[in-house]
Amino acid sequence: MRIDVVTLFPDLVNCVSGCGVTGRAVERGILDLHCWNPRDYTEDRHRTVDDRPYGGGPGMVMKVEPLRRAIHDARQADTVPPLVVYMSPQGRRLDQDAVQRLADLPRLILIAGRYEGIDERLVELEVDEEWSIGDYVLSGGELAAMVVIDACARLLPGALGDEDSAQQDSFMTGLLDCPHYTRPEVYEGRGVPQVLLGGHHAEIERWRRKQALGRTWQRRPDLLEHRVLDEADQRLLDEYRRELAD
Numbered sequence: 126m127r128i129d130v131v132t133l134f135p136d137l138v139n140c141v142s143g144c145g146v147t148g149r150a151v152e153r154g155i156l157d158l159h160c161w162n163p164r165d166y167t168e169d170r171h172r173t174v175d176d177r178p179y180g181g182g183p184g185m186v187m188k189v190e191p192l193r194r195a196i197h198d199a200r201q202a203d204t205v206p207p208l209v210v211y212m213s214p215q216g217r218r219l220d221q222d223a224v225q226r227l228a229d230l231p232r233l234i235l236i237a238g239r240y241e242g243i244d245e246r247l248v249e250l251e252v253d254e255e256w257s258i259g260d261y262v263l264s265g266g267e268l269a270a271m272v273v274i275d276a277c278a279r280l281l282p283g284a285l286g287d288e289d290s291a292q293q294d295s296f297m298t299g300l301l302d303c304p305h306y307t308r309p310e311v312y313e314g315r316g317v318p319q320v321l322l323g324g325h326h327a328e329i330e331r332w333r334r335k336q337a338l339g340r341t342w343q344r345r346p347d348l349l350e351h352r353v354l355d356e357a358d359q360r361l362l363d364e365y366r367r368e369l370a371d
């Protein structure tokens with residue numbers, strides 16, 4: 126998968142290619158990441174990428190032309206047609222299904238805005254979809270773009286070793302994850318659930334599924350609202366709730 130990011134801070138975005146799952150994906154050639162800086166597409170002496178907003182008001186707005194030229198070069202860098210995504214608080218809320226859809230595409234161009242945002246005519250002319258990583262304001266779109274890059278990279282074949290793919294599955298079920306434990310077996314008087322020490326795999330899987338269902342019901346009931354639990358899951362959830370009552 127190829128991802129191009131249009132950003133005034135390529136050094137920030139390129140951090141993802143230096144470490145972890147994303148770094149390994151880049152190293153393995155699973156993820157092809159490139160940054161394009163609108164400041165390199167200015168023609169004035171001061172390399173101006175922003176200007177004052179029409180209608181007045183605080184802050185500055187990113188100019189169309191430098192962004193447009195950067196996007197044009199990003200598009201031309203590969204024959205594969207890209208989906209152009211603008212990261213903004215006004216975008217649709219990103220969730221795992223949306224990430225899976227983006228990760229299945231051969232190419233993405235992510236636009237990271239700064240200042241108070243970008244000129245609306247750039248959005249009209251170049252942007253296919255607007256996405257938000259959550260209802261909060263960041264100083265720029267770069268961190269949102271890096272979230273998209275990370276979330277997509279994990280889904281690319283070969284990016285996760287087997288040891289991680291189990292982690293992937295638990296989130297793919299649309300449920301919250303179960304608790305995790307590792308050595309020491311007792312820490313400040315707190316032990317590990319006995320079932321995890323017994324090596325009985327069916328029992329362990331059952332316990333993990335029950336914890337995932339129970340925690341989802343307790344913390345994010347909205348995730349269960351549109352979900353019909355099969356009989357086995359419903360029984361596990363009932364058991365979890367009974368144990369809570371004890």
Ligand SMILES: NC(=O)c1ccc(NCc2ccccc2N2CCOCC2)nc1
Nearest residue numbers: 213214238242257258259263265266269
């Ligand atoms: N939730 C998100 O995905 C998210 C994404 C970007 C972002 N910021 C960049 C930005 C992009 C577009 C418009 C405005 C802005 N902002 C610029 C700085 O000033 C505030 C407005 N913030 C949050």
